[in-house]
Amino acid sequence: MGTYVLRRLLQMIPVVLGATFLIYAMVFELPGDPSAGKCGDRACPPAVVAEIRQQYNLDDPLPVAYGKYLGQLAQGDLGENTYGVPVAEELGRRYQITGKLALMALVIEAVIGIAAGVLAAIRKGSFLDQLVLLSTLVVISVPVFVIGMLAQFYLGVRWGWFPVTVTTRNPSMYQLLLPAFVLASLSLAYVARLTRTNLAENLRADYVRTAKAKGLSQGRAIGLHALRNSMIPVITFIGYDFGALLGGAIVTERIFNIQGVGGYIFQSINLRDGFAVVGAVTALVIVYLVVNLIVDLLYGVLDPRISHD
Numbered sequence: 001m002g003t004y005v006l007r008r009l010l011q012m013i014p015v016v017l018g019a020t021f022l023i024y025a026m027v028f029e030l031p032g033d034p035s036a037g038k039c040g041d042r043a044c045p046p047a048v049v050a051e052i053r054q055q056y057n058l059d060d061p062l063p064v065a066y067g068k069y070l071g072q073l074a075q076g077d078l079g080e081n082t083y084g085v086p087v088a089e090e091l092g093r094r095y096q097i098t099g100k101l102a103l104m105a106l107v108i109e110a111v112i113g114i115a116a117g118v119l120a121a122i123r124k125g126s127f128l129d130q131l132v133l134l135s136t137l138v139v140i141s142v143p144v145f146v147i148g149m150l151a152q153f154y155l156g157v158r159w160g161w162f163p164v165t166v167t168t169r170n171p172s173m174y175q176l177l178l179p180a181f182v183l184a185s186l187s188l189a190y191v192a193r194l195t196r197t198n199l200a201e202n203l204r205a206d207y208v209r210t211a212k213a214k215g216l217s218q219g220r221a222i223g224l225h226a227l228r229n230s231m232i233p234v235i236t237f238i239g240y241d242f243g244a245l246l247g248g249a250i251v252t253e254r255i256f257n258i259q260g261v262g263g264y265i266f267q268s269i270n271l272r273d274g275f276a277v278v279g280a281v282t283a284l285v286i287v288y289l290v291v292n293l294i295v296d297l298l299y300g301v302l303d304p305r306i307s308h309d
Contacts, residue, residue: 005297007024008293008296009293011292012289013283015289016285016286016289017070017189018071019282019285020066020069020073020278020282020285023277023278023281023282023285024062024065024066024069024278025062025066027109027274027277027278028062028065028274028278031109031235040203050304056079056275057069069278076088078091078279078280078282078283079275079278079279080275081268081273081275081276081279084096087275087280087283087302088278088279088283090264090276091167091264091279091280091283094259094260094261094263094264095260095261095283097103097131097170097171097176097204097258097259097260098249098253098258098260098261098262099247100171100173100233101179101180101183101252101253101258101260102175102178102183102242102245102249104173104176104177104180104184105180105181105183105184105187105245106184106238106241106245108180108181108188109184109187109188109191109238109241110183110191110238112188112192113187113188113189113190113191113192113195114137114145114192114195114231116132116188116192116195116196116235117132117191117192117193117194117196117199117234118195118196118199118227119132119193120132120192120196121195121196121197121199121200122199122203124196124200125289129196130195132192133193133196135189135247136188136189136192136193137189139186139188139189140186140189141187143306144182144183144185144251144252145184145251145255147182147185148182148205148251148252149255151178151181151182152164152165152178152255152256155178156178160177161173161178162175162177163175163178164256165256165257166179166211166256166257166258166259167257169259171258176232176258178256179252179253179255179256179258182247182252182255182256184245187237187238187241187244187245188271190237191234191237191238194233194234194237195230195231195234198222198229198230198231198233198234199227199230201230202227202229208246235295236295239291239292239294239295240291240292240295242291243284243287243288243291243292244288249261249262250262250265250266253266254266260282261283264276264280265277265280265281268280
């Protein structure tokens, strides 16, 4: 196990290097001056522009500037935005909000999605099965910002069940519940369909029929055998989706005015603050890779035949 973890950690190095280089190059090699807009509506004085370019190595060739950024990143320094605030400090505060939102969305998509998929698979061809297929198809077809605005209007404005927006920097679980449902909606539909497809296939397998023939009840045959084997691709999707939820929260956080990582990236893009964008996206890449490693380790728990030796 230790050898496998070490090997995976070493494999992350070229991925981090490639991803961060692409992010850095796309942000700082795009047309335009990174110092534009830092002095309000007027152009910055030449002395201020020169100081910004020197501070962020903008006059160096791209490989040299990226090498200096990597040196800072190796020390845990994600740099500073153009206003002198460390990106790591901003992310440390905002990740608490986005992490809570993503975890709540993950629980919602796992519990409701798996439950709906199991019921649909057990009663395949029934009205419940058709209802799950139809409702998940609708959710998949509708963009998340439309779902968010509809949920905000009906559940927040018209019926008053949930807060319309998040107005505090330390929101409660109740304030994040509606945004979490919106964030989880698309993934929930995929989890339900994936669970239904895999479980329905496993229910027709020979080992399930053998278990029932030996006297095992249908519930135990499904729970101990079919469902466990069906969960491997579902857990894979849910684990990989956690990183996507952290990044995909940009739209949801914007709709509900949540001061998380997504809101920080959106604000940085609007302000053309490339330094903050690079640091925030780099942190998302690292978090996504770590989550993928944890998901791979969970395979051995779900299926003893999978070895990490």
